[in-house]
Amino acid sequence: MALMWEEVVVDSRDPRTLGLWWRDALGWVVVGESADELEIAPSQGAHPTVLFGAVPEEKSGKNRLHLDFVPDDQAAEVDRLIGLGASRVDIGQADVSWVVLADPEGNEFCVLAARP
Structure with a gap:
């Protein structure tokens, strides 16, 4: 199949x-x-x-599925995405190497640290 x-x-x-x-x-x-x-x-x-x-309804609660992205430069990409309208969100991730952002409708996604 x-x-x-x-x-x-x-x-x-x-x-x-x-x-x-x-x-x-x-x-x-x-x-x-x-x-x-x-x-x-x-x-x-x-x-x-x-x-x-x-x-018709607004998003409610944390996403059950989200996308992860690996940039060349994490800090620069986070700044760029925030400049486009993303926002930082705290979903209880504590001190981690990735940054959790939300798009303009509140859908969470992660920007991971650059790979070596």
């Missing part, structure tokens, strides 16, 4: 705004858009994609 990872779906109050935020944060491109969805990918035809879909 073959199984291909197609996309990650992110519930959003404003999928266009959040999808464009992630497009800018990742340097990806928009590959699809409708009235209530926006889809981004590293390039046209690449997978998996991230699909932002409209839901």
Whole structure:
């Protein structure tokens, strides 16, 4: 049996705004858009994609699934993402080598220390 990872779906109050935020944060491109969805990918035809879909409710509680990113320079990337509208969040991580941020709708993600 073959199984291909197609996309990650992110519930959003404003999928266009959040999808464009992630497009800018990742340097990806928009590959699809409708009235209530926006889809981004590293390039046209690449997978998996991230699909932002409209839901009526606000996010509540900590994410059960989150994304981790490894930058070349952790401090510079954290500053860049905060400049785009991310915020630092405390989910009880204590003193760790990664930085927990949240996107403009409160979805947590981590910026790990650069790999050697």
